[in-house]
Amino acid sequence: MSxxxxxxxxxxxxxxxxxxxxxxxxxxxxxxxxYELVARYEDVIYFGNGAPAREIHPIERxxxxxxxxxxxxxxxxxxxxxxxxxxxRELIASRMVAQRITxxxxxxxxxxxxxxxxxxxxxxxxxxxxxxxxxGPTYIGAMQAFDAxxxxxxxxxxxxxxxxxxxxxxxxxxxxxxxxxxYTIPTFQNPTGITMTLARREALLALSKERGFLxxxxxxxxxxxxxxxxxxxxxAIDPDVIYxxxxxxxxxxxxxxxxxxxxxxxxxxxxxxxxxxxxHGDRLIMRTVYHAAEGFLDGxxxxxxxxxxxxxxxxxxxxxxxxPPGVTWSHPDGGFxxxxxxxxxxxxxxxxxxxxxxxxxxxxxxxxxxRGEAVxxxxxxxxxxxxxxxxxxxxxxxxxAIGEFLAR
Amino acid sequence: MSxxxxxxxxxxxxxxxxxxxxxxxxxxxxxxxxYELVARYEDVIYFGNGAPAREIHPIERxxxxxxxxxxxxxxxxxxxxxxxxxxxRELIASRMVAQRITxxxxxxxxxxxxxxxxxxxxxxxxxxxxxxxxxGPTYIGAMQAFDAxxxxxxxxxxxxxxxxxxxxxxxxxxxxxxxxxxYTIPTFQNPTGITMTLARREALLALSKERGFLxxxxxxxxxxxxxxxxxxxxxAIDPDVIYxxxxxxxxxxxxxxxxxxxxxxxxxxxxxxxxxxxxHGDRLIMRTVYHAAEGFLDGxxxxxxxxxxxxxxxxxxxxxxxxPPGVTWSHPDGGFxxxxxxxxxxxxxxxxxxxxxxxxxxxxxxxxxxRGEAVxxxxxxxxxxxxxxxxxxxxxxxxxAIGEFLAR
Numbered sequence: 001m002s003x004x005x006x007x008x009x010x011x012x013x014x015x016x017x018x019x020x021x022x023x024x025x026x027x028x029x030x031x032x033x034x035y036e037l038v039a040r041y042e043d044v045i046y047f048g049n050g051a052p053a054r055e056i057h058p059i060e061r062x063x064x065x066x067x068x069x070x071x072x073x074x075x076x077x078x079x080x081x082x083x084x085x086x087x088x089r090e091l092i093a094s095r096m097v098a099q100r101i102t103x104x105x106x107x108x109x110x111x112x113x114x115x116x117x118x119x120x121x122x123x124x125x126x127x128x129x130x131x132x133x134x135x136g137p138t139y140i141g142a143m144q145a146f147d148a149x150x151x152x153x154x155x156x157x158x159x160x161x162x163x164x165x166x167x168x169x170x171x172x173x174x175x176x177x178x179x180x181x182x183y184t185i186p187t188f189q190n191p192t193g194i195t196m197t198l199a200r201r202e203a204l205l206a207l208s209k210e211r212g213f214l215x216x217x218x219x220x221x222x223x224x225x226x227x228x229x230x231x232x233x234x235x236a237i238d239p240d241v242i243y244x245x246x247x248x249x250x251x252x253x254x255x256x257x258x259x260x261x262x263x264x265x266x267x268x269x270x271x272x273x274x275x276x277x278x279x280h281g282d283r284l285i286m287r288t289v290y291h292a293a294e295g296f297l298d299g300x301x302x303x304x305x306x307x308x309x310x311x312x313x314x315x316x317x318x319x320x321x322x323x324p325p326g327v328t329w330s331h332p333d334g335g336f337x338x339x340x341x342x343x344x345x346x347x348x349x350x351x352x353x354x355x356x357x358x359x360x361x362x363x364x365x366x367x368x369x370x371r372g373e374a375v376x377x378x379x380x381x382x383x384x385x386x387x388x389x390x391x392x393x394x395x396x397x398x399x400x401a402i403g404e405f406l407a408r
Numbered sequence: 409m410s411x412x413x414x415x416x417x418x419x420x421x422x423x424x425x426x427x428x429x430x431x432x433x434x435x436x437x438x439x440x441x442x443y444e445l446v447a448r449y450e451d452v453i454y455f456g457n458g459a460p461a462r463e464i465h466p467i468e469r470x471x472x473x474x475x476x477x478x479x480x481x482x483x484x485x486x487x488x489x490x491x492x493x494x495x496x497r498e499l500i501a502s503r504m505v506a507q508r509i510t511x512x513x514x515x516x517x518x519x520x521x522x523x524x525x526x527x528x529x530x531x532x533x534x535x536x537x538x539x540x541x542x543x544g545p546t547y548i549g550a551m552q553a554f555d556a557x558x559x560x561x562x563x564x565x566x567x568x569x570x571x572x573x574x575x576x577x578x579x580x581x582x583x584x585x586x587x588x589x590x591y592t593i594p595t596f597q598n599p600t601g602i603t604m605t606l607a608r609r610e611a612l613l614a615l616s617k618e619r620g621f622l623x624x625x626x627x628x629x630x631x632x633x634x635x636x637x638x639x640x641x642x643x644a645i646d647p648d649v650i651y652x653x654x655x656x657x658x659x660x661x662x663x664x665x666x667x668x669x670x671x672x673x674x675x676x677x678x679x680x681x682x683x684x685x686x687x688h689g690d691r692l693i694m695r696t697v698y699h700a701a702e703g704f705l706d707g708x709x710x711x712x713x714x715x716x717x718x719x720x721x722x723x724x725x726x727x728x729x730x731x732p733p734g735v736t737w738s739h740p741d742g743g744f745x746x747x748x749x750x751x752x753x754x755x756x757x758x759x760x761x762x763x764x765x766x767x768x769x770x771x772x773x774x775x776x777x778x779r780g781e782a783v784x785x786x787x788x789x790x791x792x793x794x795x796x797x798x799x800x801x802x803x804x805x806x807x808x809a810i811g812e813f814l815a816r
Contacts, residue, residue, distance in 0.1 A: 017673075017674070020534050020557075029680055063478045066474055066478045073467065074467055077467065077470075079458075079459055112687075116686040124427055125425075125428055130428075148684055178426075255691070255692060272437055273434045276434070276523075277524065278519075278521060282662075
């Protein structure tokens with residue numbers, strides 16, 4: 001496998017170049033592995049995306065907004081505000097009110113996607129060896145960002161009620177030093193689609209106060225609910241939570257506009273950190289997103305929800321129709337993903353090769369765990385980017401591959 | 409002074425919050441100090457900028473390019489290439505040929521300004537305590553970026569021939585471990601405006617081979633020459649140099665588009681590092697810059713050179729006309745800055761308060777050195793952003809303030 005070769009290459013280079021220790025984690029991207037696999041076969045139905053549906057990108061609205069932004073851009077071409085465009089921060093603050101989050105625009109920093117917010121929080125908090133608690137499974141990109149700061153991971157499993165907070169409490173009892181922070185995607189979690197119950201949320205917040213760790217709440221999918229509004233964001237209950245939001249799932253990811261809401265005493269340091277990292281973000285895209293979102297985005301999200309709900313339903317229907325006995329899956333009320341679990345002993349990273357040859361691909365569950373802690377029997381299916389008939393056909397192919405795999 | 413208060417605030421917060429050690433450097437921004445000082449008085453002529461002239465921003469060209477970019481944007485709204493838009497990387501490669509730099513577009517990464525490139529190289533190379541060699545004085549933002557990786561600094565003074573490479577060699581003889589890299593702005597240096605001679609460049613490259621350190625060449629001003637082309641870029645002589653370029657000085661800084669050219673064996677790690685940090689940059693602005701620059705930028709830079717040359721001449725003429733005896737200054741052949749030095753014992757950080765009250769502001773020299781190594785008798789004057797008559801009036805005011813200051 002290519003990962004082994006790449007590790008050797010990296011190890012040699014690090015020595016010769018005298019690179020930083022952390023460079024050991026700048027290994028091959030899992031995305032390349034996924035793309036290469038898909039490219040190897042014809043007509044592969046790819047369930048690996050994490051993006052909104054291309055066919056509903058609000059392109060005309062964005063084009064018009066870009067013209068407006070550039071027509072008034074002359075003073076935006078100079079260096080400017082590190083925190084990001086003021087009216088956009090006000091719009092973000094007012095849109096978060098729908099999630100009952102009250103935040104001063106002064107405590108919001110616009111970032112290059114929420115990915116950059118994850119990087120910034122890690123940079124602010126982590127010395128090498130510090131403990132970060134993550135959900136098992138969790139967002140691949142969060143671990144990539146954290147890895148650069150050389151943490152140790154403590155993994156808390158996700159069950160039907162979200163992060164297993166009682167298990168976290170028990171784990172903390174056994175730990176000598178408290179983790180620096182807990183990273184959680186409480187709502188329509190990536191990769192499971194599961195939402196943390198209110199009781200668990202309250203228990204997690206109480207634990208953070210009691211044991212003195214920070215909570216980093218990543219909420220890319222909170223607006224993508226299908227029936228009723230999800231539970232309150234952690235940040236809506238406790239303003240001491242660092243909250244990450246993004247337009248990547250509600251507008252588009254290629255523009256790279258997200259945001260971070262921080263407790264007031266951390267804002268000045270985060271601004272200085274950002275100034276040191278890239279001075280500030282592209283000022284024109286911040287204005288474009290502002291003009292596109294103002295008076296439009298709520299309606300667009302409403303439309304998007306119905307598209308994604310129909311696709312979620314198609315995926316659930318396909319799973320029910322085709323999957324062999326013993327295979328189980330999550331039942332998300334929003335977001336982009338369903339988490340499918342095979343009977344014990346059947347690793348999905350091995351299934352992936354067979355499935356691709358049968359014309360279907362997914363992301364293997366092992367990728368969503370810290371190194372060495374992988375549970376290998378699950379896989380992530382995305383439903384946001386495929387039309388219903390492709391979803392049905394893809395699940396049919398996948399079920400066939402799983403049937404073959406289980407019969408081996 | 410506010411810095412003292414802020415340090416106390418930071419120290420307290422770090423303890424309570426259990427922040428990373430590096431957060432101690434996320435202190436108050438010097439820019440806020442400068443802006444607050446300028447805001448305190450009326451009609452202050454501000455020589456503190458580092459940007460192109462607003463009145464020559466190619467706004468119409470950029471507006472048209474944005475329309476073109478957005479008209480073809482549909483597939484750029486999804487996640488995309490970590491390295492940046494392919495045709496833009498090709499354009500960058502072909503434009504660098506004018507500086508006799510030969511680089512494969514595959515070895516170029518588009519960054520959020522060269523600031524992000526500096527951050528990435530530090531992230532790739534530096535463990536806490538590693539030594540970074542910088543020029544004294546050097547670019548403030550580079551030290552801000554490095555600081556987050558907790559290096560020690562070794563400072564090599566800049567004389568009329570650029571970085572004092574013989575002094576560097578002598579310093580290396582006394583050091584137990586070699587620095588990880590030398591950071592240099594060899595051409596029209598920020599803040600001195602001085603250009604490293606070819607002999608010094610060759611000596612620096614030879615030294616890097618002999619002692620085994622990497623060279624990080626930051627070249628934001630190389631295209632802004634006034635008479636003849638500057639010396640060859642270090643990267644033009646030696647492909648093992650990491651080179652940073654930017655459109656911030658030739659187009660505009662508010663759009664945040666720069667690039668990094670790396671040796672082939674480091675590219676994969678840098679791409680992974682970028683993916684972990686922000687996935688990739690704004691895909692629309694990369695397309696906009698591509699469409700704006702293609703067939704246009706060479707002519708625009710030609711025009712910009714003549715604007716900046718006239719302003720450099722006005723600043724030199726003003727210095728010659730008004731400055732009291734004992735004050736000296738650099739004579740740059742390009743770039744945006746002149747470095748002015750007072751007689752020994754007259755610190756420009758103290759002068760700044762008086763000068764602002766007299767209607768003129770600059771950046772004090774101390775800000776351009778690592779902590780504890782500051783030489784305080786110089787100051788940086790920018791000439792790119794002020795029309796000639798304001799430059800003349802500003803120097804007249806500054807000379808008056810210096811006269812008062814020296815007579816104290």
